[in-house]
Amino acid sequence: MFRNLRINIFIYYFLTVMSFLFFSYYFIDILKVEDIYLFSFIVLCFVILSGLFISKLAVDPLVDYVHHLQALSKETLHELNLPISTITTTTQMLAKNIDDEKVLKRISRINNACNMLKERYNELDYLIKMQSEQDVKEVFFVDDLVRLRVEFLQRLYPHMKFHLDLSTMEIFGDKTGLSKVIDNIIDNGVKYSRDSTQIDIKIENNVLMIQDYGIGMDEVELMHIFDKYYQTNKDMQGFGIGLSLVKRFCDKNKIELIFESSKNVGTKVKLKFKK
Template identity: 75%
Template sequence: MFRSLRINIFIYYFSTIIGFLLLAYYFLNVLHVENLYLFAVIVLCFVILSGIFISKLAVDPLAEYVHDLQNLSKETLHELNLPISTITTTTQLLSKNSDDEKTLKRIGRIDSACMMLKERYNELDYLIRMQTNQNIKEAFFVDKLVEQRVAFVKQIYPQMNFSLFLEEMQIFGDKKGLSKVIDNIIDNGVKYSQSSKNIDIEVQNSSITIKDYGIGMDEVELIRIFDNYYQSNKNMQGFGIGLNLVKRFCERNNIELIFESSKNIGTTVELKFKEQTGK
């Protein structure tokens, strides 16, 4: 598709240049037009018409492709909802009707995997709504959201101890995007806390504070943490793009992002909401 599109654009562009040269030759050498103002107006109209046609030739196929891809994503998303709901309902029924410890553990693993699948479902729905410029902001309680995210992360990292101090805080904003930001910061805290199993999370004074007691960073590393593909520890899994995404989200949503870190002491991340919040 894109190869033929490039060829068509090149052919049209080449034909437009030839047409422009022939038009100039015809007006100047055949008709002997001496009114340069009239000639400039004709050339301008020719250039505008050519620009309109070449933009349609370039953009319309891509717009149609993106539209079809969005429709396919929406249909796939809709179809995914049914098996996810079926698995969740079935595991709940099996848990109620079973007393065997091994069976309950297996059901728990299925339920955890289903929850992760549902998270991917929610993320895909979030991306589709962002790309189609749908309203993704809503009123929600930040303290409740933090509790939900910690409960989810604890299923992945059951060895971690989370100390929570949560004051009630309600905002109007991008709930799904903030969920991804919280998950990312907590995940980084877990990865870089090999010698400590404790993470403190506070919601108070219109801010979220997440503190780990891991390996920490020096001043040079703090400067580079928002660079794409940068990782302070190359042995850690990941692609080094998470904090860059966190920074972009905070900039788009008027949230001040503050990092404090010391080597072998730990890292504190604060998300300070600049817009008015209410309890």
């Protein structure tokens, strides 16, 4: 598809240039047109028409391709929703009639895997809506969202202890996007905690604070944490693309993002929401 598109654009561009040279020669040398303003007007019209045609030739196939890809993604998501729901319902029914602990643990692992699939499903649905420029904002309670995210992450990191001190906070915003931000910050806190197993999360005065007690960062590292692919520890994943996405989300939604960190003390992240 794109190979043919490049060929078509090149051919049209080549013919356009040759036509321009021919008409310039025809008007100047054969017709002996001396009115520079008339000639400039004709050239301007020719350039505008050529530009419109080239842009249409280049963009229309891409627009069709993106629309087709979005339609395919929506259909795929719709098809995924049914088996996920079926697995969840079936495992719940099985768990009610089984007393064997080993079997129950296996069913629990299936449920956890299914919940992770649901998370990916929600993220794909969110990305499709964002690309389609659909309004993804809604009214929700940040404290309830934090509890849900901690409940999900607790299953991934059973050794961690999450201490919650959450005041009620209701906002109108991008719930799915904020979920990804919270997950990313907590995930980084866990990965860089080393021997510490504590994460403190607090909501007070329209501020969401997430604090870990891990390796921390110095002033130089703090200056680069939002750079793409930057990592404070090359042996770990984290503080790479994730925090640059967090920064972009906060800037877009007018959330003040503050990092406070000290070496071997830990890192505190604050999200300040407008009242």
